[in-house]
Amino acid sequence: MSEEKAGGSIRVFTLIWLGQFVSLIGSGLTGFALAVWVYLATGSVTKLSLIMLSTAVPGIVMSPIAGVLVDRWDRRKAMILSDSGAAFCTLAIALLLYSGQLQIWHIYVLISISSAFSSFQWPAYSAATTLLVPKKHLGRAAGMVQTAEAASIIISPAAAGFLLITIEVWGVIFIDFATFLFALFTLSLVRVPRPRSTAPSTEKESFLNQVAFGWKYIIARHGLFALLIYFAASNFVFSFMNVLFTPLVLSFSSAAVLGTVLSVGGVGMLLGGITMSAWGGPKRRVNGILGFSVLSGIVLMFAGFRASALLIAAVFSIVFFTGPIINGCSQAIWQTKTAPDVQGRVFSVRRMIAISVTPISYLTAGPLADRVFEPLMAVDGQLAGSIGKIIGTGPGRGIALMFILIGVLMVLITVLSYLYPRLRLLEDELPDMVEDEGSSD
16 A cells, blocks of 8 residues: 555544544433433432443344444445434434433333444444554554543533533433534545455355354454453453442532543543554553553552542543553454454454443342442441441442452453463464555555
8 A cells, every 4th residue: 555545544534533533422422411311310220220231232132233234335334324323313312302201211212223223333433444544553543543432531521511501401412413413424525445355255155154254253263262252251340330430429429520520530531542542552462451451450449448539530530541552452453363354244243242241230230239239338237347447338338349349350350361371472373464554455
């Protein structure tokens, strides 16, 4: 690939990235507004976790099918389909809210449909990035994606907290719909090249066999399979944190403080994304994944020791800082070690397995908090005289104990994973599948 052509491809990637960045901000507005609306309306962690379940399960079910179609279709068109479907669901929620007819079950149904459409987004976006960005810059591209997510975490909660007062929840969600339109506009301006074929022709192969291809590709490469299982285990543990973070902060503070804490944590993620964009990650990316995961787990334990917004903000700024580096290193490994023409199928299966355990976390986090840990850490709870003397008792302290345990489990999982040589040495044992100069024509 010539320097001029490479520069043009990077500009195309940057334009796509810009559209997705704006859309991420909109989705963050909706996520924050709906989480606060549901929790304050019901007071139930379980009902809040069911929204997250509705987000996860359809995407898991649809992922293998989406992967096959992404490899068959133009990847730009797959992203357009994904954004269009999600935009429709967002508009429906806004209109139901505006008319005063929104019920909790409406949210579950519409978010589930949106999740099914979104299952096309990630593999198409990731596979398109491999085609547009030279191999040596894939780590930086992953950092840019993480930076966009971080910026949305900073901007969205703070903006949503203000907008909830001025234009109410329906107005906030309608802004999200407008950001989808912007993302669709940017996609209409670009073209994504098709990859060279490296896999056998699938014309005579059944659709079911094509769905299974991604799984067979991964398990044939033990290092990638080990990396996938590690992320599945990590996601299982950290998904508890996703459910419990909002009730932890709201147990001793307000929605405004929650938004501020999220924004401060987002600053950490933004700095991590910028760092990854400029640095590209360590030479041995597996070490970057495992090393920063241990740091994240150790720091997370401190979130449970005091009911302090300042402490929790500091903890999450560090935890969020590690996220872009961990995810960026992982993404660069997968993009480099997977042939571009099969990345839709492989990445979809990868995503399906990596997040397939999160519904278990979403289903169990609420009941564990409401029925087990919160009663244990009540003023007269069974652990009040022991652990309660260290981290305190009362509302939210059971959730705080869960945060400490999440950190411990994260460190333990990472240390055990490092001891497995196929994971530790995967960059040495598996060949690169992407040309040094970048993508094919």
